Amino acid sequence: MAAREPLEHIITFCGQCNCGCPELFIDNAADEERRVVITDDFRARIQMSLEQLHVLVSDVKEGALDKLFTAEAVS
Template identity: 50%
Template structure:
């Protein structure tokens, strides 16, 4: 896993515990297609472009994921 100290934190999901909550980062040194980083509480990460992340946000705003929550 990448050293997270070089990433710019944007959001922590949950944050009500100290279990290593999922987080959203920007990696300014990464290639454009891998700049957005989402980590989970198991030490894994997903990297995507800003365009891909924007598409994910648009889907969430439209209610597409409401049934999951």
């Protein structure tokens, strides 16, 4: 079995430009609580566990950020 890359690319958010879009990676060499890596346009990064990512995605799906976008649409 081949060794997995330490930083495994999962998805690029946007990807329609060359501006350094946010990306999500799995760091196979990191401790469980820092396994998920999200980078922003400036290559800054945050790290979290898969469990934390699951909670974040669930909250967003349930509408936790809807009012942010509604308020922005009104502006």
